[in-house]
Amino acid sequence: MSSDQPELRRDSLSGRWVLIAPDRAKRPSDYRSARAAVSGRSRESCPFCPGRERETPPEIAAVRDIASAPDSTGWRIRVVPNKFPALIRPAEPSFSSPDEADGRARPGFGIHEVVIDGPDHDRDWDELPEGHLRDVLGVFRDRLRAIEREPSVRYIQVFKNKGGKAGASLRHPHTQILAMPVVPGQVRDEVEAQVRYGHSSGSCPGCRLIDEEETGPRLVCAGREFVALAPFASRFPYEIHVRPRRHAALFSALSDDDLAPLAATMKDVLRRLRAVAGDPAYHLVLRQAPVSSVSSEAGRSVSDFVHWRFELLPVLGVIAGFEWGTGCFINPVIPEKAAAALRLI
Amino acid sequence: MSSDQPELRRDSLSGRWVLIAPDRAKRPSDYRSARAAVSGRSRESCPFCPGRERETPPEIAAVRDIASAPDSTGWRIRVVPNKFPALIRPAEPSFSSPDEADGRARPGFGIHEVVIDGPDHDRDWDELPEGHLRDVLGVFRDRLRAIEREPSVRYIQVFKNKGGKAGASLRHPHTQILAMPVVPGQVRDEVEAQVRYGHSSGSCPGCRLIDEEETGPRLVCAGREFVALAPFASRFPYEIHVRPRRHAALFSALSDDDLAPLAATMKDVLRRLRAVAGDPAYHLVLRQAPVSSVSSEAGRSVSDFVHWRFELLPVLGVIAGFEWGTGCFINPVIPEKAAAALRLI
Numbered sequence: 001m002s003s004d005q006p007e008l009r010r011d012s013l014s015g016r017w018v019l020i021a022p023d024r025a026k027r028p029s030d031y032r033s034a035r036a037a038v039s040g041r042s043r044e045s046c047p048f049c050p051g052r053e054r055e056t057p058p059e060i061a062a063v064r065d066i067a068s069a070p071d072s073t074g075w076r077i078r079v080v081p082n083k084f085p086a087l088i089r090p091a092e093p094s095f096s097s098p099d100e101a102d103g104r105a106r107p108g109f110g111i112h113e114v115v116i117d118g119p120d121h122d123r124d125w126d127e128l129p130e131g132h133l134r135d136v137l138g139v140f141r142d143r144l145r146a147i148e149r150e151p152s153v154r155y156i157q158v159f160k161n162k163g164g165k166a167g168a169s170l171r172h173p174h175t176q177i178l179a180m181p182v183v184p185g186q187v188r189d190e191v192e193a194q195v196r197y198g199h200s201s202g203s204c205p206g207c208r209l210i211d212e213e214e215t216g217p218r219l220v221c222a223g224r225e226f227v228a229l230a231p232f233a234s235r236f237p238y239e240i241h242v243r244p245r246r247h248a249a250l251f252s253a254l255s256d257d258d259l260a261p262l263a264a265t266m267k268d269v270l271r272r273l274r275a276v277a278g279d280p281a282y283h284l285v286l287r288q289a290p291v292s293s294v295s296s297e298a299g300r301s302v303s304d305f306v307h308w309r310f311e312l313l314p315v316l317g318v319i320a321g322f323e324w325g326t327g328c329f330i331n332p333v334i335p336e337k338a339a340a341a342l343r344l345i
Numbered sequence: 346m347s348s349d350q351p352e353l354r355r356d357s358l359s360g361r362w363v364l365i366a367p368d369r370a371k372r373p374s375d376y377r378s379a380r381a382a383v384s385g386r387s388r389e390s391c392p393f394c395p396g397r398e399r400e401t402p403p404e405i406a407a408v409r410d411i412a413s414a415p416d417s418t419g420w421r422i423r424v425v426p427n428k429f430p431a432l433i434r435p436a437e438p439s440f441s442s443p444d445e446a447d448g449r450a451r452p453g454f455g456i457h458e459v460v461i462d463g464p465d466h467d468r469d470w471d472e473l474p475e476g477h478l479r480d481v482l483g484v485f486r487d488r489l490r491a492i493e494r495e496p497s498v499r500y501i502q503v504f505k506n507k508g509g510k511a512g513a514s515l516r517h518p519h520t521q522i523l524a525m526p527v528v529p530g531q532v533r534d535e536v537e538a539q540v541r542y543g544h545s546s547g548s549c550p551g552c553r554l555i556d557e558e559e560t561g562p563r564l565v566c567a568g569r570e571f572v573a574l575a576p577f578a579s580r581f582p583y584e585i586h587v588r589p590r591r592h593a594a595l596f597s598a599l600s601d602d603d604l605a606p607l608a609a610t611m612k613d614v615l616r617r618l619r620a621v622a623g624d625p626a627y628h629l630v631l632r633q634a635p636v637s638s639v640s641s642e643a644g645r646s647v648s649d650f651v652h653w654r655f656e657l658l659p660v661l662g663v664i665a666g667f668e669w670g671t672g673c674f675i676n677p678v679i680p681e682k683a684a685a686a687l688r689l690i
Binding site: 005006007008009010011012014015016017019020021085086087088104105106107108155157158159160161164165166167168176178180181182184185186187232233283284285286287311313317318319320321322324325326327328330 | 350351352353354355356357359360361362364365366430431432433449450451452453500502503504505506509510511512513521523525526527529530531532577578628629630631632656658662663664665666667669670671672673675
C-alpha cells in the first residue's frame with residue numbers, strides 16, 4: 001500500500017477478505033497492551049502449581065525427575081486430561097470414524113488434554129529457557145503422535161490462550177490439545193484450496209509462500225529451520241505465522257533436531273511482539289492437516305500440499321458486529337508496517 | 346439433548362460446527378453480565394449528543410422537527426458519514442463493480458454511515474419508545490434503498506455494537522451501515538447453500554425454518570409478522586435470530602406497515618435478554634442477500650431463497666484460540682435451555 005488508504009485484501013487459501021483500514025490518528029506502535037492480566041486464581045490456589053498435583057485428573061504424561069512418582073512434585077512439564085472437557089473420550093473403545101454427512105448433530109466425543117508448560121506460575125513461553133520450551137514442543141509432538149492413532153479422531157487442535165482477554169481462565173502457563181471427531185469446515189475448505197493449488201502448480205503453497213515472502217516486506221524473522229511472517233491478509237494487528245522450511249503436513253512429523261530451532265524461533269517471535277505491542281494477551285493456534293490415512297491418493301495429496309503453521313494472534317482490539325456479520329475482519333495496522341516494526345527489535 | 350453431555354451441532358446453511366458443551370458447574374442463568382460498560386467519552390464530550398452536531402460530518406438524513414435546520418438540534422434520528430470510515434466512497438462516480446476473481450487486493454472503496462439512534466446518550470433500543478424504534482428501523486430501510494442504487498456496492502452490512510466488550514467506542518446508541526464492493530466469502534457461501542436448498546426442495550430454507558421451529562423448543566417469541574428463535578447451532582449463549590414471516594431477501598423490502606411490528610419484536614427480544622442475562626454487551630447484525638440485479642436468473646434464485654434476519658449475539662464469554670484455530674465455536678449454554686429461559690420472562 002503506497003498510502004494509508006483502506007484496502008481490501010484476500011487471503012489466497014481461505015478466500016477470506018480482510019479490510020486493512022489504518023487509523024490515521026494512530027501509529028502502529030499505538031497498538032499496545034498492558035501486561036496481559038488474568039482474573040483467575042492466584043498462585044496460592046492454582047491447581048497447576050507444584051504441590052497441587054492431586055487437584056488435576058491423573059497425569060497422562062510428564063517430563064519429570066527420574067526419581068519422582070506420577071502426580072507428585074519433581075516435574076518440569078505435565079500433561080493431564082482437562083477437568084472441564086469440551087469433548088469427552090468415547091466410552092466404547094470401538095467408536096469409529098463417523099460419516100460427516102449423516103446429520104446435523106452428534107455426540108461430542110473427543111479428547112481434551114492440558115499441557116502444563118512448566119512449574120512456574122508466572123513464566124510464560126518467552127521467559128522459559130530455550131531448552132525447556134524445546135521439551136514443551138516435544139511433549140506436544142509426542143501427544144499428537146499418540147492421539148493421531150485413536151480411531152475416532154479427525155482433527156487435532158493445539159491452542160494456547162494467554163491472558164484473560166484471550167480467554168485464559170488460569171494464569172499458570174498451559175496449552176490445550178483438543179481432538180475432534182469432525183474436520184471443521186474452515187480447516188476443510190483451506191485444505192481443499194491447498195490441494196487444488198498444489199495440483200495446478202505442482203508445488204506446496206506453504207513452501208512457495210516462504211520462498212516468495214522471505215525477501216519481502218512482510219518477513220518478521222527467519223532462522224535456518226523456521227520462518228516467521230506477517231500474513232498479507234492479517235486479521236489482527238501484529239499477527240505472525242511461523243512455518244517450518246522443511247515441508248510437513250502434520251506437527252507430529254517434527255524430528256528431535258527440529259525442536260530446538262522451533263523453540264528459538266517461538267521465543268524470538270514472542271520477544272519481538274512484547275517489545276512492539278507491550279506483552280498483549282494472545283492466542284497461539286496450530287493449523288495442520290486433518291488426521292487421515294496417507295495410503296489413499298487423497299491422503300497423499302494432503303500430505304504433499306498442506307504445510308503446518310503456528311498462528312500467533314495478538315488480542316489488541318475487540319471483534320465487533322461487522323466481523324461477526326460478514327466474516328470479514330477489520331485490521332487497523334498495515335501488515336508491512338507491523339512486520340517492519342517487529343523486524344527492528 | 347437428553348443430558349448435559351457435549352454435543353457437536355452443524356448449522357445446516359453455513360456448514361459451521363458448534364460444540365455445545367454445557368458447563369455442568371453452572372446453570373444457564375449463571376451466564377449474566379454486569380451492565381454493559383463503555384469506557385468511551387462521557388455525555389459532556391459526546392459528539393452524538395444534541396448541541397454537538399458540528400462535531401460530526403454533515404448529516405446525510407435525519408428525522409427532525411419540521412422547523413429545524415440540518416446539523417442543528419431538533420432531531421430524533423440522524424444519519425452521518427462515519428468520521429473514521431473503514432471504507433471510503435469512491436472519488437470517481439463511475440467506479441463500477443469490479444471482478445472478484447482479478448486479484449488479492451483492491452482499494453477499500455465503499456460507504457460507511459452512522460445512524461445516531463436517538464438524542465438520549467443513555468437510552469438504548471430496549472428503552473426507546475416503540476414508535477421511535479419504528480422510525481429508526483425506517484431510517485435503516487430508507488438508507489439501504491438509497492445505497493443499493495450505488496453502482497459499486499455488492500453487500501451492505503448493518504450492525505450495532507452495544508457495550509465496550511462488544512467493541513463500541515461510544516456509549517451513545519448508534520448503528521453502523523457499511524457497504525462493501527465485495528460479497529464476503531461467509532455470506533456468499535451461505536447464499537449458495539440457501540439457493541441449493543431452495544432448488545432441491547422448492548421452498549425457502551428461512552420460511553421452512555420458521556414453520557418447523559415455531560412449535561418447538563427453540564422458540565423465543567413469535568408475533569404476527571416476526572419470529573424470534575434460538576438457533577439449533579447457536580454459537581453464543583442466548584443467541585437469538587429474528588426473521589420476518591413474509592419472505593424477503595433484503596431488509597429494504599420492508600413495508601411501512603412492517604416497521605412497528607418489527608420494533609415491537611426487537612424490544613421484546615432485548616427485554617427478555619436483559620432479564621435473563623443481565624443487560625450484556627451485544628452485537629446486532631443484519632444478514633441479507635447481496636445487492637444484485639434481480640432481472641437475472643441467479644438474481645431471482647437469490648430473491649426467492651435467501652431470507653433476511655437479524656442476529657442478536659450477546660457477549661458473555663471470550664472467543665478463544667480454539668475458535669480462531671478451527672472456526673468451530675464452543676457454547677456452554679444449550680440452545681433449548683436458553684430459549685426456555687427467554688420464553689419464561
